[in-house]
Amino acid sequence: MSRLRLFAAVQPGFEKVLEQELWQLGINQKVEVQAGGVAFDGMLKHLYRANLWSRVASRILVRAEPFFANTFSELVKRASQVPWEEYLILNTPVDIRVTCRKSRLYHSDAVAQRIATAIGERMGFPPLVVSGESKGPVQPQQIIVRLVRDKCQISIDSSGTHLHKRGYRQRTGKAPLRETLAAGLLMEMGYDGSQAFVDPLCGSGTFPIEAALIAENRAPGRQRTYQFMHWPTFDLTEWQAQLDKADAGVKPATVNISGFDRDKGTIETATANANEAGVTVTFSQASLSAVLVRNSTGILLSNLPYGKRIGGNSPRDLRDLYATFGYALETEFAGWQYGFLAGSHDLANATRQTLKRRTVENGGIKTIFCTKK
Numbered sequence: 001m002s003r004l005r006l007f008a009a010v011q012p013g014f015e016k017v018l019e020q021e022l023w024q025l026g027i028n029q030k031v032e033v034q035a036g037g038v039a040f041d042g043m044l045k046h047l048y049r050a051n052l053w054s055r056v057a058s059r060i061l062v063r064a065e066p067f068f069a070n071t072f073s074e075l076v077k078r079a080s081q082v083p084w085e086e087y088l089i090l091n092t093p094v095d096i097r098v099t100c101r102k103s104r105l106y107h108s109d110a111v112a113q114r115i116a117t118a119i120g121e122r123m124g125f126p127p128l129v130v131s132g133e134s135k136g137p138v139q140p141q142q143i144i145v146r147l148v149r150d151k152c153q154i155s156i157d158s159s160g161t162h163l164h165k166r167g168y169r170q171r172t173g174k175a176p177l178r179e180t181l182a183a184g185l186l187m188e189m190g191y192d193g194s195q196a197f198v199d200p201l202c203g204s205g206t207f208p209i210e211a212a213l214i215a216e217n218r219a220p221g222r223q224r225t226y227q228f229m230h231w232p233t234f235d236l237t238e239w240q241a242q243l244d245k246a247d248a249g250v251k252p253a254t255v256n257i258s259g260f261d262r263d264k265g266t267i268e269t270a271t272a273n274a275n276e277a278g279v280t281v282t283f284s285q286a287s288l289s290a291v292l293v294r295n296s297t298g299i300l301l302s303n304l305p306y307g308k309r310i311g312g313n314s315p316r317d318l319r320d321l322y323a324t325f326g327y328a329l330e331t332e333f334a335g336w337q338y339g340f341l342a343g344s345h346d347l348a349n350a351t352r353q354t355l356k357r358r359t360v361e362n363g364g365i366k367t368i369f370c371t372k373k
């Protein structure tokens, strides 16, 4: 396989963090920040590296050469020039996702059908077209087609299951954060594994586990499999070399990484998840007002209840909780750098801190990401 045009997709708002991460991974050819991700050039080894090591990307796509098509025959002709044989074998089902905007070809089902025709023409047999994830052992190859103003961009997904599914979270708490969002916020705060870390309301432990993965230099995707492993071009020797290198680079953290929650079952879940991830995190059951830490500095990051997904908190209870959190920031965590996700500006105000704020979406809910001003 020759040089590829690749695209790492990311939650909007984290494109710059992703760009910086890719540079640190040695991905530096034709890097271009775009809405919702970062485009770059690379070989298969870069594709593997981005999948294995990106903490913040949601998936990595291979982009075919874009082309113009305003008739179905042009679409089939151009789409059959994509080297499908590099991604598909005889029995790979394909899941073709199409969006059309401001284009002559506007009927997405008809476009999907013609893409299947083009694959059939190129491969010599018609592909099995499916929709959504399969329950069987072979996941469909997702193909993403975007037609905007008659310009067609075909992308081939290399990740399979989205990258936030690292494989360590067997159980979740009441309102878990996506691992990629947790890592993105950690990176935005400059967490590099050399600082102590605490989440005083840690739930299933996503923030401390992601912090520990950074501090122990563990590849976030080490435990999972990827769609590219099913490609005829899969280079097992290169992949194994990357895994061996990742394993050899793991080191113990030199700082305390801890999580607290008042709920006993939640702490058990967080501990099980950390064990599954292979990281060392100290989890303790404690209510926020009783949390004590050993370090006088470090990074605190927390996802406070919003009063939307988890029931049981009256608005007044929630405001009290945010006020207690604000008090903890001024006392136990006085020397710490901090950030937290709040359910609303009102709740953030209840901490009585001077805050820098930006909106961050978490699982479809608009939250306010607050840091010290």
Ligand SMILES: C[S@@+](CC[C@H](N)C(=O)[O-])C[C@H]1O[C@@H](n2cnc3c(N)ncnc32)[C@H](O)[C@@H]1O
Residues within 6 Å of the ligand: 172, 173, 174, 175, 176, 177, 200, 201, 202, 203, 204, 205, 206, 207, 260, 261, 262, 263, 266, 286, 287, 288, 289, 302, 303, 304, 305, 306, 321
């Ligand atoms: C939004 S969840 C955190 C989710 C977490 N970031 C995750 O990924 O699973 C908030 C957590 O705060 C805990 N909590 C609520 N009030 C608390 C208090 N006063 N003291 C300690 N923990 C509290 C809840 O038990 C819950 O697990």
